[in-house]
Amino acid sequence: xxxxxxxxxxxxxxxxxxxxxxxxxxxxxxxxxxxxxxxxxxxxxxxxxxxxxxxxxxxxxxxxxxxxxxxxxxxxxxxxxxxxxxxxxxxxxxxxxxxxxxxxxxxxxxxxxxxxxxxxxxxxxxxxxxxxxxxxxxxxxxxxxxxxxxxxxxxxxxxxxxxxxxxxxxxxxxxxxxxxxxxxxxxxxxxxxxxxxxxxxxxxxxxxxxxxxxxxxxxxxxxxxxxxxxxxxxxxxxxxxxxxxxxxxxxxxxxxxxxxxxxxxxxxxxxxxxxxxxxxxxxxxxxxxxxxxxxxxxxxxxxxxxx
Numbered sequence: 326x327x328x329x330x331x332x333x334x335x336x337x338x339x340x341x342x343x344x345x346x347x348x349x350x351x352x353x354x355x356x357x358x359x360x361x362x363x364x365x366x367x368x369x370x371x372x373x374x375x376x377x378x379x380x381x382x383x384x385x386x387x388x389x390x391x392x393x394x395x396x397x398x399x400x401x402x403x404x405x406x407x408x409x410x411x412x413x414x415x416x417x418x419x420x421x422x423x424x425x426x427x428x429x430x431x432x433x434x435x436x437x438x439x440x441x442x443x444x445x446x447x448x449x450x451x452x453x454x455x456x457x458x459x460x461x462x463x464x465x466x467x468x469x470x471x472x473x474x475x476x477x478x479x480x481x482x483x484x485x486x487x488x489x490x491x492x493x494x495x496x497x498x499x500x501x502x503x504x505x506x507x508x509x510x511x512x513x514x515x516x517x518x519x520x521x522x523x524x525x526x527x528x529x530x531x532x533x534x535x536x537x538x539x540x541x542x543x544x545x546x547x548x549x550x551x552x553x554x555x556x557x558x559x560x561x562x563x564x565x566x567x568x569x570x571x572x573x574x575x576x577x578x579x580x581x582x583x584x585x586x587x588x589x590x591x592x593x594x595x596x597x598x599x600x601x602x603x604x605x606x607x608x609x610x611x612x613x614x615x616x617x618x619x620x621x622x623x624x625x626x627x628x629x630x631x632x
Contacts (some may be wrong), residue, residue, distance in 0.1 A: 335359060335371020336381070346389045354389065356383040357399050394541040398445075404466045409496050414488035415464040416454070416549045417541075421609040422526055424616045425583045426470045428607055429524050433457065433475045436521060454479050457520075460511055460525040460566060463549055465493030467524055472502035480504040483514055488547065492559045512569045513560075519575050526564055526583040528552050531559035544545070560591060562586075567595045575623025581616055589614035 335355060342351035349553035356366065358378050365372070374382060385398050396417045401410055404418035405426065411417055433455050440453075455478040458467040462482035472480045479556050482504050484490050490506050497504045507514040530537055530551045537543070537550060547553070552561030563582055580601070584592050589606040595605045601619030609615040 326337055334371040334373060335361065335366060338374065338379075338572060339366065339370075341545075342382070342386050343598065344405055345386055350389055351386065351393050353395060354385045355382060358385065365623050375466065392541055393544050395543060401446075405470050407470075409466055409498065410492055410499065411463055411464055412488070412492055413544060414486060415492050415547060415607075418466050421611075421613075421615045422467065422583060424596065424607050424609050425524060425526060426467055426474070426580055427618055428431045428581050428618060429435045429457070429467075429471055429522060429579075430474045432522060432581075433471070433478055439476075455522065456518075456520040456575075457481070457522045458515065458520045460484065460523065461527050461549070461562075462506070463489050463526070465496045465506075467503055467526060468493070468504050469500050471524070472497075472504055473500065476496065481507060481515075481518075481520075483507045483509050483511070486546070489546075489549075511565055512573055515573055517572075519573055519578070521575055521578045523566070523570055523574060523578070523580045525581075527566060528558045528563040529583075529585045529588060533559055534559070558588075558591070559597070560588060562587070563592060564595060567592075567599045570601075571599065574621045575598060575622055578621045579618060580621075581618035583616050586615070589617055592617040593619075 330572045339351055339355050342355065344451065350364070352363070354368050356363065358381050359374060363374070387609050389398060394417055396411050397413055402418050405423055409418060412531050414503060416584040427457070428575050436455050455475065457471055457478050458481040462484045465482055468480050468482040482493060484493065485508065487508060490508060494506055497544060528549055528551050532551050532555055542550060552559060563584060565583060567580070571627065574580065593604050593606060596617065602622055604619035606614040606617040
């Protein structure tokens with residue numbers, strides 16, 4: 326857009342930008358830059374942008390025109406109805422990941438109910454809080470939602486990317502939850518620790534998959550999208566997670582993994598081969614099997630603390 330066009334009222338600027346990018350995207354970018362609400366945009370279309378705002382808006386529109394995801398341009402994205410900070414260091418939240426959160430929440434609630442019953446029977450003063458670890462936490466959305474939905478649980482979140490952990494920590498502060506963040510490659514930073522629940526949304530797109538060049542994915546971190554195994558099936562990280570789970574789950578503990586639209590059968594096979602029981606898959610809103618999981622065989626239950 327020319328200087329003359331950008332110096333016109335925001336209503337006119339919005340119309341011009343809508344010729345280059347989606348009208349809703351243009352509106353969000355304009356509100357982001359100008360600080361105005363939708364009501365103000367409609368009620369005062371004559372309002373002008375400052376020179377700095379106009380230059381910034383034109384730059385953002387050009388980046389969106391080139392395919393950069395709107396979430397990165399705005400610096401935020403919504404997940405489960407909450408707003409989270411995002412950057413090119415982390416994946417943009419997607420609605421199918423809500424299945425991972427919901428299945429994890431259900432298992433934690435079941436565990437708490439069972440422990441409450443055992444607590445009454447044993448006359449213990451308190452029971453051990455459920456321990457959850459989110460491997461490959463990225464922006465932290467899964468760990469943060471579980472911390473909000475399961476406030477008695479102890480949350481640990483792990484990622485190999487320092488930049489991703491910076492975003493995740495900021496989001497935890499933003500939403501007022503306590504989470505222990507660790508830098509490390511999957512289980513490497515956990516030592517011999519064990520958990521009641523392991524959750525993960527790992528990289529699962531096969532290296533060379535054409536989808537990696539579409540729909541804004543070239544702008545997202547490749548490390549979080551694909552295992553990078555040339556000629557592989559995208560299940561490299563999932564295999565690592567499942568193989569290592571037995572060393573970090575308590576007896577009877579659960580594991581849930583998000584995977585690709587066509588990987589449910591293979592993921593269930595891997596879980597069965599690793600000795601998991603109650604193996605199953607759960608569908609997202611599009612009726613696609615998106616999350617698979619299973620339970621470690623029960624053993625001696627964790628003891629209640631005599632506080």
